[in-house]
Structure formats: C-alpha cells, structure tokens
Amino acid sequence: MSKPWRGVLYAVLLIAALYYLLPLYVMLSTSLKTMDEIRAGNLLSLPGAISFDAWHKAWGTACTGIECSGLSGYFWNSVRMVIPAVLISTALGALNGYVLSKWRFRGSELAFAMLLFGLYIPFQVLLLPMAQTLGWFGLARSMAGLVFVHVVCGIAGTTLFFRNFYVGIPDELIKAARLDGAGFWRIFLRIVLPMSLPILMVTLIWQFTQIWNDFLFGLVFSSGESQPITVGLNNLANTSTSVKEYNVNMAAALIAALPTIAVYVLAGKYFVRGLAAGAVKG
C-alpha cells in the first residue's frame, strides 16, 4: 500500500476508535467527578479531583427502588447466573455440534435446520410460553429458571458455532480413532475437544456477553432475590430522587459493563483468532 493511502487509513481508523471511545471516556470521567463539578463543568472536561464516592455509592448504598444497598447484590446474582448458564450452553453446543457434524443420523440435517431456525425467533415471542414452562417445572422467578432460559436460548447459537468448526475437522480423524478403539465420548474428550480451543473461546466470550448483558429475560423471569445486574442498573437509574446523580449512574453502568470489558481484554485475542480461523462462517 502506498504511503498516502496508509495515512488515510490510519486517520479513518483513529476517527472510528475515538467515536467509540468517547462515550466510555465521558462515563469514566463523569463517574469520578463530584455532583458540584458536574453541574459546573462541561461533559468533556477531566475531573478536577478524582473521587471514588460515586463508585462506592453505586456499589453499596444507592437506592434501587425501596431498597438502598447498591448494585452489589445484583452483581453477584449475575455472576451466579452467568457462570452456569455459559458453561452449560457451551458444553451442550459443543456436544450438539460434534453429533451433527461427526455422528450424523437419519434426520440430523433436519435437526440442524430447526436449530438454525431457532436462531431467528425473536425472544419476545418466547416470553409467555417460557413463563408457562418455567411454571410447570417449578422454576418460576428463580435463579435456576433464569439459567435454564439462557441455556435453552443459547443452544442454537453455540451449536452453530461448534458444528461449523467441527465440519472442518476431517472425518478420517474420527475413523482413525474408532479403529483405535475409542468410542463416542473418548473421541470427543481426547481428540475433538482438545482441537476446539479457538471456537471454545469464541463461544465462551459470545455467551458471556449475551447472558451478562441480557435485560429482557432478567426483567421477566426473575424477581427480588435473583435479579441480574442489568435489572439492578435499570432500577437504580429509574429510582426517582430529587436530583439525578449522574456520577453514580455512570459508575453503576461501568460496574455493569466491567466484566464484559474484562473478558474482551483478557481473551479478545482468542476471539479474533477463533473468528479468523473461519470458525463462525455461515
């Protein structure tokens, strides 16, 4: 590429990066300001003296409705929800993908097509039947119920990821393992799974982001004790106090976003690598 073009390219990339980073900057700087400073200064100015008061309040004492104990409870709810939901949906996706690509059976193509169809069903459509189902299972308004919903709704996507990745693994590898005396599980655990690191990272990150950021299911299928952080954040922002505490709201939003940001920073390179490996085509 010639020099001037390279310059243009970098300029475009820089502008795009700034465009996306600006809101983050505003949130971060606002969360570190005092209310006086917010009222006096402008949106883009740096905080005069850095204060973590807003963060403390958002975490521990801000009111979310009638209760005033911040987001901490919601945060741990989300952690307790996201870990099993991500692990179970990813594990089932890997298993489904393995079966649909390497142990085809009569009708497996149809099963896959139906799963794909599941990807395009808007979740709003599911709310009422899902509520009914949870009721039957005795899981209504519980953490287990919420995990169940996320697992069920995540399987279509995770299956697609793994199935498309496994299609690229040569069938002869499976045949060789069968001749070596390995069965369904041994082949999966010893041969296929160790090859799955790129797609495993992609799926874990993808599912974590989806489930952590979910608001709809959290709002509809949980209550009081089991509400996730997105619902907490919403409650906090909507609780009417005499003044809008922008710094607390910003700190709360950042607390809600922090885990996903952390995941991307720590594991982002695997995500990019997994995508680049042609893992998520189609």
Place this chain on the structure above:
Amino acid sequence: MGALAIKNVTKRFGDTHILKGIDIHVDSGEFLILVGPSGCGKSTLMNIIAGLESPSGGEVHIADRIVNDVAPKDRDIAMVFQSYALYPTMNVRQNIAFGLETRGVPKKEQDEVIARVAKMLQMDHLLDRKPGQLSGGQRQRVAMGRALARNPKLFLFDEPLSNLDAKLRVEMRTEIKQLHHRLKTTIVYVTHDQIEAMTLGDKIAVMKDGVIQQFGSPQQIYDTPANLFVAGFIGSPSMNFIPAHLASEGGVIGVSLQSGDAACFAPLLDSQRYAAYVGKRVIVGVRPEQWDLAADGGGLACKINLTEPTGPDTIVFTQINGIEVQARLHPRDARSPGSVLHLRPDMSKAVLFDPETEIRIG
C-alpha cells in the same frame, strides 16, 4: 488360510450404487492391491472392510470369520489413511499410544511397543513432536508407525503415498515392500498409481465404477488384461489399441497393418482360437515394448512423427491403421522424426479385443 474374503459386497448411498457386487479373496500374508480411477469406490470398499461403513449387501470375512456385525476395533485390523489422520493435539508418542491405551495395554508394555515401532521406522527423534511440526514424509512414517503398533491380522493402506513427492514415494514404496517381507502380515493397499500396483502387489484387483474388472497376479493382469479398460490402465506408456480386420491368408489368421503407403500382414500365434472372428473388426493390443526393429528390412515401414527419449529407452511415435502408436526402442535403434523405421509387432504377446464388448478375445 483366507485372511480376507469379500463376497458379493454392494454399497448404495441413496440411489447411487457405488459398489456393485465385489468379490475378492486374499490369502494370509498376501499383498493385495486395489487400483482404479478416482471415485471408483476404493475408499468405500476399504471403509467397509474396516467396518467404518456397513455394506448394503454381501459379506466380509476376516480370518474366516464373518465380521459384518463386528465393530471396527474388534476386527483386528490397522489402517493408514490417505490424509494420515494423525491426532493434531498429541505428539507422536501419544499418537501411537492412543490405540494401546484404549485397549488397556499396560503403560510399560506401551513404552516397549513405541520403542519397537520407532526403531523399526527410524523415528526415535520424532517422538516428542506434534504432527504439525513434521514434514509430509515424516507424517506418513508416523501414520504407519501407529498402524504397526498393534500386530493386526490385516493392514489397510488407503493411498498412503499419494501426498508425497515422486522421490520420497519411490523410497517409501521400497520400504513398505521390505516391511511386508519382514512382517508377512496381510495387506490391502489402495492406489491409483499403476507402478505402485505392479511393484508391490501379489494380487491386483482393478476396479472401475464399483466393479472389479480383473483380479489376478500383476503378471496375469499385464499379459492378459481382461478388457480394454484394464489393458489401458496398467502399463506406461499405455498399450496401443490398433483397430484392424481379422483375416485369414493361406490358412493363417492374422491382421493387416498399414502405415502411410506401407502395409504388412501380421500372423497371430495359436490363431485358431480367433477363428470365429475372421472377417470381423477387432482391436489389437500391442504394448510399446512389444515392437522390435525388423533388421531384415521386413515388418512395417513406419514414418516417425515424434520421439521421446526417457534415458534407458526412447519412445517413438508413429501412425498405424489411422491411430497414433508408441513403440519403446533402445535409444541406439531410434531415429529422428521424419525418418522411416521398420517395426515388427511381437504378435505372440499381442492381445485381441472385441470392439463392441471391449472384452479380450481368445
């Protein structure tokens, strides 16, 4: 004792018939070659022998036992795949050990087997590498090692050399042959390389379109091909197929050959067996090396169109009965294009085919 018998095996995928009644019998210790063009069903047949696919009909016997319902791992076979199929996340040692481990071989015994195989294939220095860190030839070696780790009754090799460059292929070919001499295990070996087929096999099965065209020793197949396909497939350069009229001259049956203005009558040996075809069109098959220089000035005066020196021989191209014919001559005897050579076919080795059915006559 029969090591492998395939009886009327068929295979369908939906409506497409891939194998149409395959019959093969291999004795213990024999080296069987399955050869045929791409897509003729060789790998499918191998998978059926291995039990990785089930036949739509027919029986597979290994060591005189029907194995149709026996799982692949219990058939006492080892297979080398075309793509080698090494487990990419395991190193060479683990690749070889995997099959032993699943069979519950004790660790100490595993180590002994790995040491034996590594020594046999001279790959001690590769044991701790992953397949991705090996060259094509080394991967091929490891794939063989994995198969050798067990002492199976039957080895299945599916085009094991087709991914190697020409020189390495020749080396490995010799090595496989030596290995077979040493181990004396029955081998079924798929290839579409007819030189591999001729050099390695005790028996050759030539396949086309899911049918065995001919099954016999390499020499049988070379000397008396069952039909035009087999005749053309085995041998390089290919057999010349010269269309001709079968005629009887003074009680001797033979064919007339014509090149440019020259013509000659080539009498056939044992010619009475062709009596039924006198007066009819036939195809005369003469291999390139079955032409001799007629030093006496007899034979057929042929104009040379092209020469291809190969080193030990020179292939000369000429025109006989309207088709291009190749003759393999000693370089000393070859002449440059444009000149005329007197060639005489060795009719004792010539084979005749019916142009309609393409089957050998007599």
